[in-house]
Each structure stands twice: as structure tokens, then as C-alpha cells.
Amino acid sequence: YLYKPWQMKKTTTTCNYCGDGCQMHLETKDTEVVRVTSPLSWKNKWGDRTETAKGHGGLCVRGRFGFQYIDSEQRLRQPLVRTGETLTDTPWLDTMQTVIDRLSDIHRKHGPESIAGLITARCTNEELYLFQKLMRAGLRTNQLDSSARYGHLNYVHAVRQAVGVGRPLNDWEDLTKAKAILVIGSNITETNPLTAVRIKEAIRVYRSQVIVVDSANTNIAQLASHPLLVKPGSESFLIDGLVKSVIEQDLVDEATTARHPQAFAALKEAMAQVSLDHISAQTGISAEQIREVAAIFAEAPRAIALCAEGIVRQPNGYHNVLKLIDLAWVTGKLGQPGSGVTTVTEEVNEQGAVDMGVAPEFLPGQARFDDPSARERFGKAWDVTLPASASGANFLEILARIRNGQIKALYVIGENPLATLPASMDVKGTLEKLQLLIVQDPFLTETGKMAHVVLPAATYAEKEGTFTNLEGKVLRVRQAVDQVGESLPDWHIMTALANGLGYDWTYESPQDVQNEIMKLLPGYYNLGQPRRVSPSADAYLSNGYAAEVASRYRNHTAQSTPNDGTQPFTLLTGQVLYHSGKMSTRASGLINIEPNNGRIRMNPADVERLGLNEQSTIRLTSRQGSVQAGVKADPDIQPGSCFFPEHFNEPAVKDLMIVDVDAVTGVPYFKSTRVKIEKVGA
Numbered sequence: 001y002l003y004k005p006w007q008m009k010k011t012t013t014t015c016n017y018c019g020d021g022c023q024m025h026l027e028t029k030d031t032e033v034v035r036v037t038s039p040l041s042w043k044n045k046w047g048d049r050t051e052t053a054k055g056h057g058g059l060c061v062r063g064r065f066g067f068q069y070i071d072s073e074q075r076l077r078q079p080l081v082r083t084g085e086t087l088t089d090t091p092w093l094d095t096m097q098t099v100i101d102r103l104s105d106i107h108r109k110h111g112p113e114s115i116a117g118l119i120t121a122r123c124t125n126e127e128l129y130l131f132q133k134l135m136r137a138g139l140r141t142n143q144l145d146s147s148a149r150y151g152h153l154n155y156v157h158a159v160r161q162a163v164g165v166g167r168p169l170n171d172w173e174d175l176t177k178a179k180a181i182l183v184i185g186s187n188i189t190e191t192n193p194l195t196a197v198r199i200k201e202a203i204r205v206y207r208s209q210v211i212v213v214d215s216a217n218t219n220i221a222q223l224a225s226h227p228l229l230v231k232p233g234s235e236s237f238l239i240d241g242l243v244k245s246v247i248e249q250d251l252v253d254e255a256t257t258a259r260h261p262q263a264f265a266a267l268k269e270a271m272a273q274v275s276l277d278h279i280s281a282q283t284g285i286s287a288e289q290i291r292e293v294a295a296i297f298a299e300a301p302r303a304i305a306l307c308a309e310g311i312v313r314q315p316n317g318y319h320n321v322l323k324l325i326d327l328a329w330v331t332g333k334l335g336q337p338g339s340g341v342t343t344v345t346e347e348v349n350e351q352g353a354v355d356m357g358v359a360p361e362f363l364p365g366q367a368r369f370d371d372p373s374a375r376e377r378f379g380k381a382w383d384v385t386l387p388a389s390a391s392g393a394n395f396l397e398i399l400a401r402i403r404n405g406q407i408k409a410l411y412v413i414g415e416n417p418l419a420t421l422p423a424s425m426d427v428k429g430t431l432e433k434l435q436l437l438i439v440q441d442p443f444l445t446e447t448g449k450m451a452h453v454v455l456p457a458a459t460y461a462e463k464e465g466t467f468t469n470l471e472g473k474v475l476r477v478r479q480a481v482d483q484v485g486e487s488l489p490d491w492h493i494m495t496a497l498a499n500g501l502g503y504d505w506t507y508e509s510p511q512d513v514q515n516e517i518m519k520l521l522p523g524y525y526n527l528g529q530p531r532r533v534s535p536s537a538d539a540y541l542s543n544g545y546a547a548e549v550a551s552r553y554r555n556h557t558a559q560s561t562p563n564d565g566t567q568p569f570t571l572l573t574g575q576v577l578y579h580s581g582k583m584s585t586r587a588s589g590l591i592n593i594e595p596n597n598g599r600i601r602m603n604p605a606d607v608e609r610l611g612l613n614e615q616s617t618i619r620l621t622s623r624q625g626s627v628q629a630g631v632k633a634d635p636d637i638q639p640g641s642c643f644f645p646e647h648f649n650e651p652a653v654k655d656l657m658i659v660d661v662d663a664v665t666g667v668p669y670f671k672s673t674r675v676k677i678e679k680v681g682a
């Protein structure tokens with residue numbers, strides 16, 4: 001390093017990559033982040049690790065080396081306003097006046113239902129709260145959403161349905177001490193590495209039994225006591241098999257099921273339709289293995305099912321989480337300390353986005369928007385009448401309303417739907433219909449290039465606030481460096497916009513916003529403490545469960561697109577160490593580690609069978625079209641399937657997907673399809 005340690009300032013903050021929310025030191029010299037280190041791990045006199053050493057002194061490669069995007073040359077330094085085809089540097093005051101005039105004009109002419117907003121779950125809690133307040137109390141629209149819609153909301157809705165509170169039921173301590181852990185649909189070592197460390201600790205120190213269900217031979221599968229390599233897209237069947245085996249082998253927790261005999265009878269009846277032989281054929285896992293792991297989960301004194309993108313982002317994600325809850329319930333693991341069904345998230349503040357009410361169905365604190373008393377309470381606090389609940393729209397509904405001409409202005413903070421959603425959604429054609437597209441982002445994204453106005457936003461290193469991690473802990477974000485160029489924190493821009501629109505907001509800092517949140521959600525800022533819930537499914541099991549349980553065991557399919565033989569490969573896309581690439585593609589430290597990540601990973605046997613090598617170019621063809629890509633042989637991928645990491649936007653593999661939408665939660669599914677693979681070069 002160029003500097004001595006004493007020449008650098010050390011700021012303790014929270015990593016903003018994944019939902020683990022590790023504590024880190026940003027070490028800075030003047031305006032530059034020089035390096036990232038982690039707070040040292042130490043034990044207190046009782047032998048417990050201290051809270052400040054969350055992560056046990058560890059950071060993954062993203063947290064440690066992925067910081068260069070903060071002062072990247074590509075950062076937006078100035079607001080941009082469109083004149084004709086060009087986006088032109090414009091002073092802040094003029095830019096804000098343009099936004100205020102055009103937004104007010106649309107609002108006046110077409111009403112609140114002509115305006116909508118979308119925000120990233122990488123913003124702080126305070127910013128997420130302000131965003132929904134600006135939309136609801138200011139612009140009076142309930143057409144708003146966040147990136148938690150891409151999957152985490154399936155988990156939230158399912159857990160809320162079952163136990164009344166939509167948040168992860170377990171923390172790292174529970175994971176480490178669990179005697180059995182079922183990891184399903186999660187390449188956790190890459191997506192949430194420090195949570196994976198807890199599972200590895202459980203294996204090595206506590207000799208826990210770890211069952212990994214995945215279609216790839218992931219790192220955690222290689223360490224697991226019981227790796228189950230299932231056929232791509234068949235995780236849902238495997239859960240059915242586990243529930244069936246528990247009942248069939250009489251491993252149910254009788255004290256638990258006896259409290260709800262009707263619910264248990266309904267589950268048993270639903271299971272009568274399920275055949276282990278059929279499940280075995282669908283998943284590629286023998287009935288014997290299914291019985292064995294079901295017994296391990298049921299008989300463990302503490303057991304946790306951890307699900308992630310392979311469950312919540314795949315078709316029927318909501319129902320799949322409910323099935324895992326069934327498994328936990330019948331084995332007596334729901335509501336028992338140290339056991340439960342939990343999840344991990346890609347973006348650091350997905351839980352915060354839901355808790356702050358950035359979804360048409362939720363007000364802050366996950367109060368239902370369609371609950372008149374909740375609407376009245378928040379309306380009173382904000383001194384407004386909130387919009388009618390039927391007027392709300394989630395992101396896919398917002399796109400539909402843009403297409404039908406109802407929505408004319410869209411405010412996008414930190415999201416890039418043009419690069420995220422497949423071509424079949426025609427996001428470009430849809431956004432072109434808008435009279436006003438405002439994009440607020442640290443970078444000029446694909447969506448930003450289409451905008452009428454682009455507002456330069458600060459990164460997490462340049463602002464104060466909090467994130468809520470996947471354990472439900474609220475963690476401090478501290479400013480380490482000045483904002484780059486003329487960029488500003490999102491809370492600051494939204495406050496200026498609200499005041500320009502005449503809403504008289506008096507926030508001078510994120511602390512002022514926190515004070516307001518604390519009044520509305522007492523106890524939310526119990527900093528650093530896990531927001532534990534005492535899950536009780538009694539109400540759920542007594543009301544409606546018996547009537548609905550059969551449907552979730554009937555409705556699942558192995559894959560969204562049937563295999564008619566013309567597209568022999570199952571293509572999956574998903575997260576790896578570098579996640580979606582929103583920040584990581586701008587972090588030179590990460591690009592240096594793996595510059596060539598945008599290749600299709602295939603099993604070496606398939607590579608050889610098709611006469612390919614790592615210099616080959618292939619064409620992938622689905623029902624949606626074709627793209628060309630490079631190839632990477634990867635023994636961890638099963639023959640007959642292939643995988644594309646969602647890191648780089650190119651090649652546009654996502655465009656091969658169709659989008660299914662979850663009927664209950666509105667979560668869009670576009671992570672798998674069937675393809676034909678042909679060699680086209682080298």
C-alpha cells in the first residue's frame with residue numbers, strides 16, 4: 001500500500017453486497033478508499049464473539065476486494081437532462097426544477113395513478129422509508145416496488161402466512177448450533193459466503209448433519225454429509241418427498257400435530273397423492289435416500305431448512321417455502337428455538353425494503369396496505385389520506401400499466417430493469433412509452449441511458465443510515481468518504497424533490513428519518529440485535545390451512561418449460577460470487593480475479609460430446625430466440641444442464657427466458673428454460 005496505517009482513516013460500516021451484512025472497515029486517505037479490512041474477531045470473558053466482530057473477522061472476496069466501484073471513473077458526477085437524443089450535463093437546481101415541473105404537470109393532468117416508482121434494496125432503511133412515503137403520502141400513488149420482488153417476497157409472504165411475521169426465522173448462531181441443516185437451492189458459499197462459514201463451522205465443530213439439495217455439485221454440497229444432486233428444477237418434488245417420508249415413516253412430532261388434528265389430516269390426505277417412486281423419477285434421488293435424509297431432519301433436536309434462489313426464484317417459489325414450513329411443522333421444528341425455515345438474500349437490504357413498506361401490499365412494519373386501520377394509522381402520522389388499496393401495483397403490474405398508457409412517469413432508484421428482465425418483457429419498448437423516466441443511480445445504466453433525467457446518487461460509502469441483514473439485525477452504515485462529483489445520497493435527493501413538490505419535509509439528516517421511523521415502528525432500531533420472532537403457526541393451522549394445503553402439492557411442475565426433445569439442455573441462470581454485476585462489474589479487484597465470467601458452464605462430458613472446447617462459441621436456442629456464448633467446462637454442472645452466471649449482461653442469456661409470474665406474490669420467474677446447443681465457431 002502507498003500509505004502507512006496511521007495515515008488512513010478507518011470507518012466501521014456494513015458491507016453492501018449481500019444480505020449477510022458483514023461489518024467492515026473502509027480505510028481511506030482523503031477521498032479515496034484505499035483498502036477494506038474487517039474488525040478483528042475477539043471473544044469476551046464468557047467466550048462469546050463480540051457483536052462488532054460480526055463475520056468473525058472475516059470478509060469474502062466481494063467485501064474485501066470489490067470496493068473500487070466507489071470511485072470508479074464510470075461514476076456519474078453530474079445530473080443529466082435529455083435534449084433530443086442526448087443527455088446533457090445540467091446543474092442540480094435546473095435539473096430538479098425540470099423534474100418538479102414535469103412530474104407536477106403529469107400529476108395535475110393525469111392524477112396520482114399516472115406515477116410509479118421502483119427502488120433497489122441496496123438503499124438504506126431510511127431511504128427506503130422516504131421513497132414509499134414520497135410515493136404514498138406525497139404523490140398519493142401505491143404503485144411502487146423494490147428488488148425484493150425478484151424472490152425474497154416469496155419467502156416473506158410464505159413465512160408471514162404461516163407464522164405472521166415475514167422475516168428470517170433463524171440467525172447465524174442458530175445455524176452454527178443446528179444438528180441438521182437442509183440447504184436447498186442455494187450455492188451459499190458463493191452467494192452468501194459468511195453464512196456459509198457458519199454452516200461449515202456447524203459441520204466441522206459441531207458435527208452437524210448437512211443435507212444439500214441442488215442441481216449442481218456446489219462447494220457446500222461437497223462438504224455436506226448428505227449431498228443430493230437433483231435434476232434441474234426438481235427441488236420442489238424433493239420437498240414433497242421429504243414431507244411424505246416423514247409421515248410414512250411415522251417421524252412426525254405427535255405433540256405438535258395433535259394440537260391441529262384437522263390440519264394434519266389434510267396434510268396426510270394431500271400426501272396420499274404423492275408417490276415416492278414418482279418423486280424419485282423426477283428428482284433422480286432414490287426413495288431410500290429421501291427416507292434417510294427425512295429421518296435425519298425429523299430426528300435432529302434442532303434442524304433448520306435454509307432455502308434461497310433455487311427455491312424462491314423458481315416457479316412456485318411461494319408454495320415451495322410453504323412446503324418447507326410444512327416439513328418443519330410436522331417434525332416439530334416450527335416455533336422451536338434454534339430450528340425453523342430461513343433464507344439468505346442477494347442484496348443487503350431486501351429485508352429492510354419489505355420492513356420499510358416498499359411494496360404495494362405492505363406499509364412500514366409489514367402492516368397490510370389493504371388493512372383500513374393500518375392505512376388510517378399511517379395516513380394520520382403523515383397527515384394525508386392514503387390511496388385506495390385496489391390502486392396498488394407491483395413492478396410487473398407497473399410495466400403493464402405503462403404499456404396500457406395509465407402510468408406516464410416512472411422514478412427508478414438504483415434499479416436497472418432493462419438489463420434485468422428478459423427481452424420477452426419488452427422493457428425497452430415499455431419504457432419508451434413514458435412521458436417521464438427519472439433514473440437515480442451512481443452509474444449510467446442501460447435504463448439510465450433511456451431516461452429523460454438522470455440524477456447522480458452516492459454509494460453506501462458516502463452516506464449514513466442502516467441496513468437490515470438476513471438475520472433481521474439493523475446495522476449501521478457510516479460515511480467514509482465525500483460524495484463523488486456532485487452526486488448526493490438518495491435520501492437527500494428525495495427530500496429536495498419532496499420539498500420542490502410542496503410537501504414540506506424537514507429532514508436534515510438520516511437521523512431525522514430514523515426518529516420518525518422509531519415513532520412508527522418502536523423497537524425497530526434495536527441496533528445489532530437479531531429481531532427474533534416467536535413463530536407460532538397456530539392461527540394459520542387453525543384457519544384455512546386444511547382447505548388450501550392440497551393445492552400446493554398438486555400445482556408444482558418440474559420446470560417452467562416442458563422438454564419436448566428439441567431443446568435437450570436445461571439452462572439455469574443464477575448468482576455466483578459476483579452476483580448480478582450491478583456493482584461488481586465496476587470493481588476492478590473482482591474483474592481482475594475472474595475477467596471472463598460470461599461463459600456458459602457445461603459438464604465436461606457434454607463439452608466433449610458436442611465437440612467443444614473452451615475456445616468454442618456455441619449458439620443456445622430456446623423458444624424465445626438465440627444467443628451466442630463462450631463455453632467453460634465445469635464438472636460441478638450435471639450432464640444435460642448448463643449454467644450462466646448472472647454477472648455480466650453480455651451475452652444476453654436472460655433473453656432466452658420467458659417470464660412466469662407467481663399468482664400469489666407477483667414474483668417473476670425467469671431463471672430457467674430449455675435450450676438447444678450448437679457449435680458455431682472454433
Ligand code: SF4
Nearest residue numbers: 015017018022060063
Ligand atoms: Fe459482504 Fe456478503 Fe461478503 Fe459479507 S459475505 S463481505 S456482506 S459480500
